[in-house]
Every structure is written in structure tokens, then in C-alpha cells.
Amino acid sequence: MHTTTLSRSLGAALALVAAAWCGSALAEMGRLELTAGFHRIEAEVAYTDPDRQQGLMNRRSMAANQGMLFVFPFPARHCMWMKNTLLPLSVAFLDEQGRIINIRDMQPQTENSHCADKDARFALEMNQGWFAQRGLKAGLTLGGIERAPAPR
Template identity: 35%
Template sequence: MKNATASSILQFVRLKLLLIASVCVVLGCGPSASAPSATTVTKVEAAEANREPQPKLPTLKLWIGAQEMVTEIARAPAEHERGMMFRKQMGEQEGMIFIFPQPKRTAFWMKNTLVPLTAAYIGSDGVVLELHDLKPLDETPATAASDKVRYVLEVPEGWFVRHK
């Protein structure tokens, strides 16, 4: 994405996720103190072997400016690893939000992901730090320039441009 375009989009789009953080605390979406159960790991491994998408995750409504979006919440490591793999579509007002226990430098790639996406790397304060367009099946990591990424929101590719 061109720097001027990305800069203008990032200036326009100030995604505030404090609401999400509050809702996640209420819903128990925070990091789990225990490891995933053997059943969860087995289901993820089975889905990978069968090349099936992970089951639909719990959802949360987000508002980005005037736009309402329904996002699946990926908070467990197995859910992060699986993400949008093997899914054949994503609606225009749908997304997947990845929640990390602490800010970090992260990288996303498109292993077994068939849908073109834009990943918004977001800080703890809810501000979009970076946007990365991700091409289907491209395993090249889109590494964050910042080590302050707390959330990643995946949406249909170009969503932020279309909804300025």
C-alpha cells in the first residue's frame, strides 16, 4: 500500500478498541490462564488434516466510524494459528479480530487462506498503527513495524479504502 494512501487512511480511520477490551473483559475474552484442552487441540489438528475451516468463533459487533461490522474473536493460540484458513468467503461487513495478551511485534501470513484480506495492526489504545494487504496463499509474513500491536483485525481486502 502506498505510504500517502496508508497515511491518509490511518489518519481517517481511528479504530477505538477500548469498547472491545471492555466487552472482552465482561465476556471473558481475555487471555486464558490454562492451556487449550486436548479436545480443542485435537479439533484444530483434525481440521488442518481435513483442510476444513475452523468452526465459527464467538462474535462481537464493532463500529468503525459509521460502519457496523461483525467480527469473530480469535483469542486462543490455536484460533490465532487457524484464523481464516480454508474459508472460501468473508462478507463485506465481517472480520476476525485477533486479541493478544500483551502488545508485541507480530507477523501475519496467508497459509491456506483463500480470501484476500487487509490486516489492521492495532495498538492497545485502539489506534490503527498499520494496514497490510494480504494475498491468498502468500506465506510471506507481513511483519509489523511496531512492537505495540495488541489486536489484529482482518477484513476483506480494501475494506478501509472503500469505507473512508
């Protein structure tokens, strides 16, 4: 009886450690380091429908080199809007290789559509002006995009 109780306790403890480790690993999977030239970007990754729908809504601030990468299930002329989004943002639409197609500035709490000029597979939202302040324009390919998770 004592061995069974000990085994159960040990099993429960191992399950808790495994759950904590998996939770930590999953949290890490939610971020991706990208590069734009020599600029480093720490991007949260929205690759599920609920995450893409939530986006950066209701956030009050975002660090200078942080952003959100939206991974779409298929290339299309995707559009973004700013309903319930409190931060002024710039969005770069990217093709399948991570090359910037176009960049649009977006004002907080508006419902205007900001769309890709051509079929895009990704969109990267950063604080408004981030791309312009660094001289980053259409045609630049972002590094690290190949590590983006598959969309769900």
C-alpha cells in the same frame, strides 16, 4: 422409586437445557461488534492459541462487514501470513486502545509476513480493500475493542 426416576429425568432434562443455553452463550461470545467511524463490523474473535493459528484458513468467502479480530496475549510487532488462506485480506494492526497502527493487504495462499509497524495488541482481518474503500487509515480508533475477551 417413582420420585427418584422422575427426579433423575427432570435433572437430565434441566442439564440438557443448561448445556444448550451455555453452548448458545459461548457461540455468542465468539463474535464481537466493532465500529470504525460509522461502519459496523461483525468480528469473530480469535483469542486462544488454536483460534489464532487457524484464523481464516480454508474459508471461501466472508460477508462484506465481517472479519476476524485477533487478540494477542501481549503487545508486540506481531506478523500475519496467508498460508492456506483462500481469501485476499487486509489486516489492520491495532494498539491496546484499538487505534489503527498500520494496514497491510495480503494475497491468498502466500507465506509473506505482514507485520505491525509498532507494538500491536490486536489485528483485524477484513476482505481486501475494506479499509481503503471506506477511507479508514492509521490513527482511527475502533469502537468496541474494550469488550474483547482476554487472550488465552
